[in-house]
Amino acid sequence: MTYLLYVFLLGFLLTAVIGFLASWFDRKLTARLQYRIGPPLLQPLYDFLKLLEKETLIPKASSQFTFVSAPLVGLISAITVSAILWASNMDPQKTFIGDLIVVIYLFLVPSISIVLGGFASGNPLASLGASRELKLLLSYELPFILAILVAVIKSDFSLRLGEILLAQAKNGMVAVSWSGGLAMLIAVICMQGKLALVPFDTPEAETEIAHGVMIEYSGALLAAYHLMKNMMLFALPFFIIIVYLGGLKVKGLPLLYGMLEYVGLVAFLTLIRNTNPRFRTEQVLKFFWGPVTMLAAVAVGLALGDY
Amino acid sequence: MRLLEKVFLKSLWVFHLATGSCNNCDIEILDCLTPRHDIERFGMLLTGSIKHADVLMVTGAVNRQCIPRIKRVYEQMPKPRLVVAIGECALSRGVFMQSYNCPMPLDHVIPVDVYIPGCPPRPEAIMAGLLKLIERRKENRAETGRENDSR
Numbered sequence A: 001m002t003y004l005l006y007v008f009l010l011g012f013l014l015t016a017v018i019g020f021l022a023s024w025f026d027r028k029l030t031a032r033l034q035y036r037i038g039p040p041l042l043q044p045l046y047d048f049l050k051l052l053e054k055e056t057l058i059p060k061a062s063s064q065f066t067f068v069s070a071p072l073v074g075l076i077s078a079i080t081v082s083a084i085l086w087a088s089n090m091d092p093q094k095t096f097i098g099d100l101i102v103v104i105y106l107f108l109v110p111s112i113s114i115v116l117g118g119f120a121s122g123n124p125l126a127s128l129g130a131s132r133e134l135k136l137l138l139s140y141e142l143p144f145i146l147a148i149l150v151a152v153i154k155s156d157f158s159l160r161l162g163e164i165l166l167a168q169a170k171n172g173m174v175a176v177s178w179s180g181g182l183a184m185l186i187a188v189i190c191m192q193g194k195l196a197l198v199p200f201d202t203p204e205a206e207t208e209i210a211h212g213v214m215i216e217y218s219g220a221l222l223a224a225y226h227l228m229k230n231m232m233l234f235a236l237p238f239f240i241i242i243v244y245l246g247g248l249k250v251k252g253l254p255l256l257y258g259m260l261e262y263v264g265l266v267a268f269l270t271l272i273r274n275t276n277p278r279f280r281t282e283q284v285l286k287f288f289w290g291p292v293t294m295l296a297a298v299a300v301g302l303a304l305g306d307y
Numbered sequence B: 001m002r003l004l005e006k007v008f009l010k011s012l013w014v015f016h017l018a019t020g021s022c023n024n025c026d027i028e029i030l031d032c033l034t035p036r037h038d039i040e041r042f043g044m045l046l047t048g049s050i051k052h053a054d055v056l057m058v059t060g061a062v063n064r065q066c067i068p069r070i071k072r073v074y075e076q077m078p079k080p081r082l083v084v085a086i087g088e089c090a091l092s093r094g095v096f097m098q099s100y101n102c103p104m105p106l107d108h109v110i111p112v113d114v115y116i117p118g119c120p121p122r123p124e125a126i127m128a129g130l131l132k133l134i135e136r137r138k139e140n141r142a143e144t145g146r147e148n149d150s151r
């Protein structure tokens, strides 16, 4: 029963609600930064419901099974990963060994589902977008894992999220040390890539390949993708809060503090998104494998030297 | 169904199709997205793919090359769908009335829900047209007590 509770109530409902709110916050802040008024509070929910209601077209040239199942696979893995994160945040003692690795894998699946959906839709622009998404995936994954390694080293080489949380409760947050701060910065940049937000939005690029991977999706399937993205907009910053900032406390004043941390992270993402132009594909690769990986290696070195 | 219709009118995503316009109407459409006018506050977004769109905004005189293509774009739109004709050209072919290349106005090719006149119409006029479209759908439903024909 408790598992069902975690998966459905926390993993799905709460995550979706916070994801919608975060998506509204992102759009509103974008609008305010451009001196516009921006959408009303429930706009992401309206968009989602409207897409559910619309006709769903499946192109003749597509490989239909993959085309239909890809968004569902992505959505289910987003739900699972948020459930695991909530469970380890609520009850750090009870997590299983290696759940950090499972979480890293599950964070990959939504991107892979986008790639599959893009290739399956049989549209040249979508294939182009899917291949760009694959390159993006290859570029940010290495520094992301190196940055997480720093937190693992800090908590005595433990691969359990629960132990990382407990170690932080004992010794203070990972992010306040030199290596931890650096690693968190790198993880935030990789998160921008994972969410495919503007400097790294090559797979969607409305202005050149017309939404790329999403181009053939409509109706309920597009709604599934939107829901997945909104949930990732909560799950990824939540993961960073767990790994570097000691988790989200659910009682009293610390809850407010945790919420501020989350809002701050989303605002930071939005700021980066609104102040940068889009990278080209090879620039993304150079950026992540050059300076970012270098910095991540430095952070790992610092962590091994106990800084 | 009522709730869904309400939601539909609160989140109209527009797709912009130029069928041989002089490009002036298109610039006025882009003006609707600028800080001064900002149609996002009504929940409207400009999308790049016809399969995401709820409203098709057509500008320009419909020329012979474009007619089959307009039909194809319209057929690719998921239902329910709305069409807005923007500018004198799309309404009645305007100055191209006598042209050998413009055999018919837009509403002879696909059904049109709202006509926005002007050469080019001001962004305020385009917004007013879109809001009138929303109002009319609401009123129609209130009068007849049933959904609009969702083409």
Ligand code: SF4
Pocket: B020, B021, B022, B023, B024, B025, B059, B060, B061, B086, B087, B088, B089, B090, B094, B118, B119, B120, B121
């Ligand atoms: S209506 Fe006027 S401004 Fe618009 S496309 Fe035609 S000629 Fe150009």
